[in-house]
Amino acid sequence: MKSIQKMMISGKEVYPIIEGGKGVGITNGETAGAFAAAGAVGTFSGVHALLYDEEGNYVPMDLKGKNRLERTRERIEYAIKGALSQIRIAHNKSNGNGRIHMNLLWGMMGTEEIIRRVLEQAEGKLHGVTCGAGMPYQLGEICAEHKTYYYPIVSSARAFMVLWKRAYNKHPEWLGGVVYEDPWKAGGHNGLSNKENPEKPEPPYERVVELRKMMDRFGLQEVPIVMAGGVWTIDEFKDWIDNPEIGKIAFQLGTRPLLTQESPIPDAFKQKLLNLQPEDITLNKFSPTGFYSSAIINDFLKEQFAMSDRQVEFKKEQDDEFEIPNGRYFIKKEDKERVTSWIESGFTEGLRTPDDTLMYVSEDKAKQIKADQQGCSGCLAACKFSSWAASEEHRFTTGNRMDPRSFCIMNTLQYLVDDKDAEKQLMFAGHSAFRFQKDPLYKDGYIPSVKELVSQLVQFK
Numbered sequence: 429m430k431s432i433q434k435m436m437i438s439g440k441e442v443y444p445i446i447e448g449g450k451g452v453g454i455t456n457g458e459t460a461g462a463f464a465a466a467g468a469v470g471t472f473s474g475v476h477a478l479l480y481d482e483e484g485n486y487v488p489m490d491l492k493g494k495n496r497l498e499r500t501r502e503r504i505e506y507a508i509k510g511a512l513s514q515i516r517i518a519h520n521k522s523n524g525n526g527r528i529h530m531n532l533l534w535g536m537m538g539t540e541e542i543i544r545r546v547l548e549q550a551e552g553k554l555h556g557v558t559c560g561a562g563m564p565y566q567l568g569e570i571c572a573e574h575k576t577y578y579y580p581i582v583s584s585a586r587a588f589m590v591l592w593k594r595a596y597n598k599h600p601e602w603l604g605g606v607v608y609e610d611p612w613k614a615g616g617h618n619g620l621s622n623k624e625n626p627e628k629p630e631p632p633y634e635r636v637v638e639l640r641k642m643m644d645r646f647g648l649q650e651v652p653i654v655m656a657g658g659v660w661t662i663d664e665f666k667d668w669i670d671n672p673e674i675g676k677i678a679f680q681l682g683t684r685p686l687l688t689q690e691s692p693i694p695d696a697f698k699q700k701l702l703n704l705q706p707e708d709i710t711l712n713k714f715s716p717t718g719f720y721s722s723a724i725i726n727d728f729l730k731e732q733f734a735m736s737d738r739q740v741e742f743k744k745e746q747d748d749e750f751e752i753p754n755g756r757y758f759i760k761k762e763d764k765e766r767v768t769s770w771i772e773s774g775f776t777e778g779l780r781t782p783d784d785t786l787m788y789v790s791e792d793k794a795k796q797i798k799a800d801q802q803g804c805s806g807c808l809a810a811c812k813f814s815s816w817a818a819s820e821e822h823r824f825t826t827g828n829r830m831d832p833r834s835f836c837i838m839n840t841l842q843y844l845v846d847d848k849d850a851e852k853q854l855m856f857a858g859h860s861a862f863r864f865q866k867d868p869l870y871k872d873g874y875i876p877s878v879k880e881l882v883s884q885l886v887q888f889k
Contacts, residue, residue: 438555448682449531451475452841457514461521462878477510500806504538534562547574568599577604583619610657615858656680663888683858694847716813724855800836
């Protein structure tokens with residue numbers, strides 16, 4: 429057996445093993461501190477980081493704002509305090525080992541402000557910031573101001589080229605690494621472009637080689653690439669190590685750390701992970717961000733698929749094609765039988781979508797959707813579910829009709845952390861999650877510690 433060699437990451441020699449950041453309390457100070465204590469890189473999520481006081485007591489967020497903008501401000505203030513509390517927890521648990529990073533979504537409301545204010549108060553205890561889900565042009569500038577390393581997440585060489593030429597070339601010394609996240613295998617939100625087919629995965633090796641060639645042209649030979657998405661064992665990537673086509677390489681794991689003793693996910697989620705088949709994980713485009721995302725097919729996702737299937741086109745005015753009256757609207761003759769059957773089955777409410785369709789749901793579901801839309805606290809920079817947008821010029825709206833085919837992502841992720849019927853909440857996971865079932869480390873339902881996981885990862889044949 430060989431042992432993977434340590435490398436310089438965020439200013440310290442550590443194992444090139446990086447914990448993937450997962451939002452709304454899924455990666456926190458406990459998990460990040462455990463990875464750092466094991467000599468690796470721990471990453472807590474700055475996406476609605478949960479707040480703990482100095483005594484270790486959880487302080488729930490209590491939004492009192494009367495409108496979206498007021499609730500957004502409250503959420504941002506809470507996120508900053510929460511992130512600082514998670515840094516404190518991670519630092520204390522790390523025993524001074526490893527590195528601590530924070531992960532954020534660029535498409536989240538207030539990301540720039542959160543990064544700036546957290547770094548101003550982090551007192552050198554935060555060593556890197558990872559950011560994706562958008563084009564984080566200002567990330568380099570912000571981190572350079574606070575002498576902190578930055579790690580943009582990209583899914584193609586072209587995306588990094590745009591970031592470099594427009595912004596990062598001004599702050600090369602603080603570029604700690606470039607995270608290549610496989611858009612077909614990674615869990616959570618994926619960076620599939622309009623040119624890429626979600627049904628036809630491309631091998632990551634060629635795409636990473638292309639990224640390295642571009643980085644070399646920019647003089648970034650010493651900057652590591654971080655392979656993310658589909659990483660299960662380092663042994664499966666041993667041909668990438670000391671490979672001149674790849675260059676310096678580190679590995680980020682998001683799904684495997686879900687099943688550790690330190691992981692805060694509810695037991696129902698952990699048991700679900702232990703019993704998955706390959707077909708139980710799917711790419712979908714229900715997220716209010718507009719991105720594709722990878723998640724486990726459970727009751728929550730089944731309901732989203734079913735609701736999407738219960739749609740028909742409509743028009744406000746009757747014509748030769750839309751001739752059948754349906755409440756205030758008119759539908760096609762061939763859709764009448766389907767609509768009638770849905771209504772008879774209890775899906776009595778036809779909700780308008782931005783695509784001029786009616787989606788049929790139950791009365792209770794319609795009430796829930798409308799309540800979630802009205803209760804929006806502006807967690808995203810732009811949300812297709814509630815039509816919120818971070819634009820004062822456009823009166824904080826996308827200008828589009830609210831889309832009932834999506835969902836409040838903050839609510840469902842928060843409910844999952846709070847263990848509110850996990851089967852009915854969104855369960856993000858990478859496409860390798862089915863491997864828990866046959867991995868010897870998890871035999872008979874055993875759940876290892878982060879230390880045990882890292883110890884296994886650093887050894888390869």
